[in-house]
Amino acid sequence: xxxxxxxxYLEEIVDxxxxxxxxxxxxxxxxxxxxxxxxxxxxxxDEFKKAQWILNEKDKIISDALKEAEKIRQKNEQQIxxxxxxxxxTKEAKMQADRIILEAEKTAREIKIASREYxxxxxxxxxxxxxxxxxIMLANIKNEMEKFLEGYQEKxxxxxxxxxxxxxxxxxxx
Numbered sequence: 001x002x003x004x005x006x007x008x009y010l011e012e013i014v015d016x017x018x019x020x021x022x023x024x025x026x027x028x029x030x031x032x033x034x035x036x037x038x039x040x041x042x043x044x045x046d047e048f049k050k051a052q053w054i055l056n057e058k059d060k061i062i063s064d065a066l067k068e069a070e071k072i073r074q075k076n077e078q079q080i081x082x083x084x085x086x087x088x089x090t091k092e093a094k095m096q097a098d099r100i101i102l103e104a105e106k107t108a109r110e111i112k113i114a115s116r117e118y119x120x121x122x123x124x125x126x127x128x129x130x131x132x133x134x135x136i137m138l139a140n141i142k143n144e145m146e147k148f149l150e151g152y153q154e155k156x157x158x159x160x161x162x163x164x165x166x167x168x169x170x171x172x173x174x
Contacts, residue, residue: 069108
């Protein structure tokens, strides 16, 4: 069941439970209420698990980007060593190696920036989604509670009327 259905079920439990005469109170099964509340609590953490997964993915993306940058740097370093060994013109090889290293560092920075932007966008979207879901759930809970309280108020008024009528009847019988 989803959270809204569970809340409706709680309301149904209260509406259909045995009434305590004169007090306007009802007797409910503590076990059944606690079980339903536990189900609601168990369904809410899914959004929090999703947020934690995104945080973990962000860290993984950054870590992978750094590893990739290191691999590129090592590969370029190996290429430079081969070029130096294969050519007599070491100055040209050094310049090419420097360009390759700069390019690798630039690529690593770009990957790192892109992964941070991606993680930030995903987290921002999730934050917005969680806030919207929270607002919707709170509005629904508020509406359901208002309906419940209105119904409860009517029942209390009805009980008050019955009590007043009973008092009048008692006074008439004296």
